[in-house]
Amino acid sequence: MTITRTSDGRKSDPRLKVVDEIATTHLFDIAVDLDPRLNIGDGPFGKRILFGAAGGSFEGPELRGEVLPGGGDWALFRSDGGMSVDVRLTLRTHDGALVYMSYGGRWIVPAELREDIADPVKSRQVDPARYYFRTTPMFETGAKQYAWLNDIVCVGSGYLIEGGVAYQVSRVI
Structure with missing residues (x-):
């Protein structure tokens, strides 16, 4: 069934409701220092x-601290x-x-920027507004x-x- 809106903005399927737009609030900024990359190679889904x-730090209005060594990003470079x-x-x-943080996401770099992003010096000079780098962090902790x-x-x-890499992390409210 195709969902459309009527002239007064209601949805045509009576089961659907208009809800508030998703809003966010700043949780923290995080900088993750990275070890030299390990090329696992081309596999059936792309290059892993x-x-x-290697470490790092995070800081926000409600919590701050350090990123411990030992985690990482098992990135998959797709054929596209x-x-x-x-x-x-x-x-x-x-x-x-201690807090476990995990996230998936996508980093989409337009073709015309890929050469600069691959360059260790130029990559940090590319305006982040020119590419799409979004993640969905989730947390686990036993700390009350x-x-x-x-x-x-x-x-x-x-x-x-x-x-390394940095993120501005926002809580969905």
Whole structure:
């Protein structure tokens, strides 16, 4: 069934309701330092590269701390030039709590920017507004003071930085 809106804005399927638009609020900014890449190679779904996490930091209004070494992005470079993100990180808050952060996402770089993005110097100079780098972070923790993280959904906007990658992470409210 095709869903259309009537002249007064209602949806033609009476089961559907108009709900508030999705809104977000800033959760934190995170910088992830990366180890040298490990090229796993061309497989049946594309080229798999591991960008290992060497450390980093995060800071926002409700929490801050460090990115622990040992996580990483098991990125899949697709034949169409896009990249699928598959990241797992461990965060340690300023007060010692451990938080598991995982996210998927997409990094889509227009063909005319791919040569510059592949260059270690030029890549950090490309305006992030010229490519699409979005993620969907989720969290797990046993720390009581951060248990609220277990129940939220987030979105992130990524960009390249010296030595790694950074994201602005927002909580969907």
